[in-house]
Amino acid sequence: MPELPEVETVRRAIRSELEGRRVASARICHPRTARRHARHTDVEDRLVGRRVNRVGRLGKFLLIGVDGDLTWVMHLGMSGRISLCEPGDPMEIHTRFWAEMEPGPSLRMIDPRTFGFVAVFTPEELDGSTLARLGADAWEDLPSAGWLFEAMRSRTTPIKSLLLDQRFLAGLGNIYSDEVLHRAGIHPTRRSGGLSLEEVGRIRSEVRPVLAEGISRGGVSLDDLAYLLPDGRAGGFLEYLAVYGREGLACRSCQSPIRRMVINARSSFFCPECQAGP
């Protein structure tokens, strides 16, 4: 599942292939992928002929500024990936969107489960979308411990759930939030409002290092290889994860077996020794 480090890896890889170039043609291959628009042809019509100015990112969203003050938005959802290839390359199964650039390689989105989407927004549409309600970016704009503590203190939801809430903080998903909580020594079901300023500070101080390591290793490619880098290589961070996907295996710090529990209908992995219960 692509999270901030995976999306940032994609952003860095496609940036030089898009910026300054023009969209020669574009196609939505699955209507659900353009579900933010009334007509899926809106995406195609708005993109064609536009020049790319800047390839940016907010949380897990790729935000690509193009001519005409439009923002080309791509989200990879659960199973999406971006592929750079030549226009004549055989079309992979589950290709949901493609854009031919002039000059340069084409961009394709492959997304079996169609949780991802592509949109092209005017400034007004962007402002009215849920993107406008995203929290601060966890990598570029991480709030202070004091700010996080204040924002948490009235909340009863488990800290794991809050870290997944993109309106609170944008970029962490199920893998990286588990890794942050393990490094910080905080149990995932702890009530957000019950954490001390010192504990919030520990969480805060682990966010950027975990994301940095994920980015430097090209992100996490799971065994299903749903996420790959735009050149087709797999990310290498999986084997360095401390808790995610390691149920029953020894904690790298204390050798206790890693446990799995379900919080808000998703798996959470934690060390019962390093992360004391509520």
Add this chain to the structure above:
DNA sequence: AGGAATTCCTGTAAGC
């Protein structure tokens, strides 16, 4: 308004 449940979707794996 916050928090929890539900929905979307398909490849994979487990179970009978």
Add this chain to the structure above:
DNA sequence: TGCTTACAGGAATTCC
């Protein structure tokens, strides 16, 4: 072997 079922989960939506 072949079918059915469970599972994975990001974000939007709905309900309480």
